[in-house]
Amino acid sequence: MASFTERIRNVFSPQERHASITTAADLIPPRNGSSRKGRVLVNNDSALQHSAVWACLRLRADLISTMPVDVYRRVNDQQIEVPKPPVLINPGGDNCDLQEWLYSTQVDLDRAGNAFGLITERNGRGLPSRIELLPLQSVVVVYRDNKLSYRVGSETFEPADIWHEKQYTVAGLPYGLSPIQYAAHSIGEYLSIQDYATDWFNGNAIPAAVLKHTKSTVPDDKAEEAKAAFKAKVSAGELFVHGNDWEYTPIQAVDSQTQWLAAKQYGLTDIARFFGCPSDLIDAAVSGSSVTYASISQRNLQFLIMNLGPAIIRRENKLTKLTPSPQYVKLNSDALLRLDPKTRAEMNEIKLRSRQLAPSEVREQDNLPAFTESQLAEFDRLYGLPKQGGPDDSKAGTNND
Structure with missing residues (x-):
């Protein structure tokens, strides 16, 4: 059996090599000439029958796809928000908005390490304005004579015509590794x-x-x-x-x-490790093991830093390529931390006192309109006029009369 290094070298030999993204067969030789694990054939579709696989993919894609996408540029060392281009509103056309597009591509990235789309329209700057997503099984990455191309069905496309995101990469490979392929034994x-x-x-x-x-x-x-x-x-x-x-x-x-009952239970946590999702977040925590967090926000913050943070940064860098320089894209991950009302209220209070936010901005976060004049007058009548020291004064709100 060829060593790992030899298989890597074979992928880039002068002869034509086809690398199927769904199997990564050049890296993992089939056992006994078969791709079956026991009696089960494991691939991108059959793996979804595993509840932990489905839960991990759903959780990660749900969170990342629903984070607000903002576009900025720096002017005089200040970050200024600018309007989003159409490709960051309906990247797949009228029938595929940004949330659906991000969800679909995130599922492909997390289960296969790659996501593909065909660039069908460009704007006046030559940047993609429409990207039609492609099923994983329809794409083959071809590397021959140090030249990369993509085969979709019977057609061959140059890299400039294909939108290709990847994660779980190793040096020297033009595509990302598939977690499902490496987790095939556990899933099987x-x-x-x-x-x-x-x-x-x-x-x-x-x-x-x-x-x-x-x-x-x-x-x-x-x-x-x-x-x-x-x-x-x-x-x-x-x-x-x-x-x-x-x-x-x-x-x-x-x-x-x-x-087999115990094996089935522990199989859930094993899969959670492959897909970068803490087992307790998919209701698969092993009995007897528990970690206590002070708040929901603390738990979500750890999940954001340890699991989702790197994936978010990679997506931001790739989406930035859809905007003209020097604009850049940021996913607003603060949305993930807005699940604990108490912590959020405390943070808003701190920002109000330090004048990082205005009361109208805080109310907008709660989907409330700005205070009316009658509401402000009612506050003054009930609590008195605030001191001139400002909102950060510890005695603000007391009557000065």
Whole structure:
């Protein structure tokens, strides 16, 4: 078997090499000539039958795709927000807005390490203005004679015509590695356990059994007849009636065989590690292990820093290429931290006192209009006029009369 280094070198040999993004076969040789793990074929679609895979992909894509996307440029060392170009509003046309586009590409990035789109329109600056997303299975990355190209169906495209985002990269490869491919054994184990449980309880939850004739030895041909008659009755959910010459003994699972229950439970946390999602966030925490956080915001902050932060930065850098220089794109990750009302109120109070925010801006965050004159007059009547020291004065709000 070729070593990892040799397989890397083979990918870039002078001969043409096709690298299927969905399998990364050049890096992971199939075991025993098959891509099956046990009885289960693991690929980008079948892996979604694993609840932990689905939960991790959904959580990461949900959060990143719903973060507000803002475009800025620096003027006199100040960050000024500028209008977003159309490609950052409806990147896939009228039928695909930015949230759907970001969600779809994030799912592909997290499960396969790559996301592809065909650039179908450009603006006057030559930048993409419309990017039609491509299914992973339809794209093949081709590297030949030190030249990169993409094959979509029967057509070949130059890199300038394809939008290609990637993550989980290694040096020397023109595409990202697929977590599903490397997690195939863990995913296959879990799916095989599901098949095992389904087979065990197949036929109205009747387990395998031994049907024994206690009066005499049954010839093979008669045994087959008895077996067929028994299966015909039982598989249809009917009762099997017999006298005292037949003995029916269900095969009970011994303790060592029931370990598949524990394997199924721990398989969830194993997958969570592959897909960069803490197991407690997908309801897959192992019994007996717990971490206590002071607040929801503290938990979300750790998730943002340790898991989502690098992915967000990579996406910002790639989306920035859709805007003219010196503009740049930022995903507003503060939206992830707005889930704890108490912490948010305390932070707003600090920003009000330090004059980082105006009251109208705080109310806008809560989807409330600015104070009216009658509301301001009511505050003055109830709490008195504020001191001239400003909002950061500890005695602000007391009556000066």
